[in-house]
Amino acid sequence: MTATDPLSGPDKEQALKELAGTTLFGSLPAGILETLLPHVALITLSEGGTLFSQGERARNVYVLSSGIIALSRASGDAERVVALIEPGETFAEAVMFLRSQQYPVSAKALEASRLWAIDAEHFTQMLSLSTDACLSLIQCMTGHLIEQLVDIERLTLHTATSRFIAYLLAHTEREAGGSSIVHLKVPKSVIASRLSIVPATLSRTLAKLSREGLLEVYDSDILITDIEGLQARASEVSPQKVV
Amino acid sequence: MTATDPLSGPDKEQALKELAGTTLFGSLPAGILETLLPHVALITLSEGGTLFSQGERARNVYVLSSGIIALSRASGDAERVVALIEPGETFAEAVMFLRSQQYPVSAKALEASRLWAIDAEHFTQMLSLSTDACLSLIQCMTGHLIEQLVDIERLTLHTATSRFIAYLLAHTEREAGGSSIVHLKVPKSVIASRLSIVPATLSRTLAKLSREGLLEVYDSDILITDIEGLQARASEVSPQKVV
DNA sequence: CCAGCGACTTGATGGATATCAAGTGATTCA
DNA sequence: TGAATCACTTGATATCCATCAAGTCGCTGG
Numbered sequence: 225m226t227a228t229d230p231l232s233g234p235d236k237e238q239a240l241k242e243l244a245g246t247t248l249f250g251s252l253p254a255g256i257l258e259t260l261l262p263h264v265a266l267i268t269l270s271e272g273g274t275l276f277s278q279g280e281r282a283r284n285v286y287v288l289s290s291g292i293i294a295l296s297r298a299s300g301d302a303e304r305v306v307a308l309i310e311p312g313e314t315f316a317e318a319v320m321f322l323r324s325q326q327y328p329v330s331a332k333a334l335e336a337s338r339l340w341a342i343d344a345e346h347f348t349q350m351l352s353l354s355t356d357a358c359l360s361l362i363q364c365m366t367g368h369l370i371e372q373l374v375d376i377e378r379l380t381l382h383t384a385t386s387r388f389i390a391y392l393l394a395h396t397e398r399e400a401g402g403s404s405i406v407h408l409k410v411p412k413s414v415i416a417s418r419l420s421i422v423p424a425t426l427s428r429t430l431a432k433l434s435r436e437g438l439l440e441v442y443d444s445d446i447l448i449t450d451i452e453g454l455q456a457r458a459s460e461v462s463p464q465k466v467v
Numbered sequence: 468m469t470a471t472d473p474l475s476g477p478d479k480e481q482a483l484k485e486l487a488g489t490t491l492f493g494s495l496p497a498g499i500l501e502t503l504l505p506h507v508a509l510i511t512l513s514e515g516g517t518l519f520s521q522g523e524r525a526r527n528v529y530v531l532s533s534g535i536i537a538l539s540r541a542s543g544d545a546e547r548v549v550a551l552i553e554p555g556e557t558f559a560e561a562v563m564f565l566r567s568q569q570y571p572v573s574a575k576a577l578e579a580s581r582l583w584a585i586d587a588e589h590f591t592q593m594l595s596l597s598t599d600a601c602l603s604l605i606q607c608m609t610g611h612l613i614e615q616l617v618d619i620e621r622l623t624l625h626t627a628t629s630r631f632i633a634y635l636l637a638h639t640e641r642e643a644g645g646s647s648i649v650h651l652k653v654p655k656s657v658i659a660s661r662l663s664i665v666p667a668t669l670s671r672t673l674a675k676l677s678r679e680g681l682l683e684v685y686d687s688d689i690l691i692t693d694i695e696g697l698q699a700r701a702s703e704v705s706p707q708k709v710v
Numbered sequence: 711c712c713a714g715c716g717a718c719t720t721g722a723t724g725g726a727t728a729t730c731a732a733g734t735g736a737t738t739c740a
Numbered sequence: 741t742g743a744a745t746c747a748c749t750t751g752a753t754a755t756c757c758a759t760c761a762a763g764t765c766g767c768t769g770g
Contacts, residue, residue, distance in 0.1 A: 383756075460543075665728055674749080733751095
């Protein structure tokens, strides 16, 4: 992991442009974002590199510029990927509001990555000066809350198969024809962890769906041949009605 | 469900006092909270009454004064309790920042309850006038994010038994002696749903722990006889190491 | 070029927990 | 007062998915 600080000219422009493209920083009144720039650093990670570890003192808020970051949470000797961050997304936005002041997850690069690291203290300072910044952060956190709620819903109410299909459908780019290709950008073992499935089961799931003629598997490329069929199975629940 | 608006004298005082006791409203600069009072209504629900339903247009933010509220999320024909609200807690705080403007869960009273309903629009308005209010909300949402993260961790990494023990331990009031009593304030079926267990399994779990001499069950009162033994089993994970 | 390793697949088996079903008490209500 | 209902318990069985264990294939490095 390498970090530069302060940013030099061209990086500075790039940072400004990329931050402005996020929900978190995109709707700030002119000038506010610039005041933050002196406290932004460029970080580069090589594949497999660790950005921070669970429990570590939280110092920065991040924007991913390129690459992929996996956020994972460990408990005892078990660990699970809880989120996959793609370019243009922010993460660890509310880290300085945690009682513990510690990152609640670990962040690791799944491929070589570039990130902008914003100093948490100065970010907080900016929040206290701008309601617009606060509202953006709230907006952003609301999104995360809903995502987590949906995650919980899937984990508790849906089967491994329907969870995987939901993942697949969420990652298919719309294509004109009746069939479309989804390229898996991370190893299947990571997707499995993200969905709380064991890799062996994910493999079997893929084989099953393939046998059923819903999709075809070519390594990390999945050809979807029957999107309606998949959609139908995605909403299957493992019943358990209550209250 | 009955609602009054505007509040009369004594209710007004009560509302002011109770709102001031929450994280969300407690640290507002003097005077700000008062401006909100005209937009606060008192709502009473009888046992089993519905406050709002999933998908309904979101109009209010709530503070629970007395009683118990279950927040649950449905998907298909399955449903799960995702949170149990106790007096003094706020909920649906960020509801007006949702794209859909709809409640993502349903809220039902498990016993007769009183609540303060704050008009969402005026609450938002107050946020845009006070950074302190924003920061309180952010603080509050951060708490919810961590709670959900821990919930997910438990659901995916721990067994039904250890989830139940964690619930039990989180609800034991410290007692001097080597043993303490936990009174379950909601039906066991609701706790089961909250923990994503089926009632029959919860019942068996209780029987098992009782046979092992870790606790004794007297209907809704659980006598904990071996807290260390329970703590040891609470951290059991269903292994699944990854990445 | 082959050894070793990592990512994935596939098979055999087991275990945790859901499902289905039949109880038991306690409470409500006609 | 008896019937109905509810909350819970307990038993028998089923199912999903994890575990354990061998593969295969492609890649890297000596």
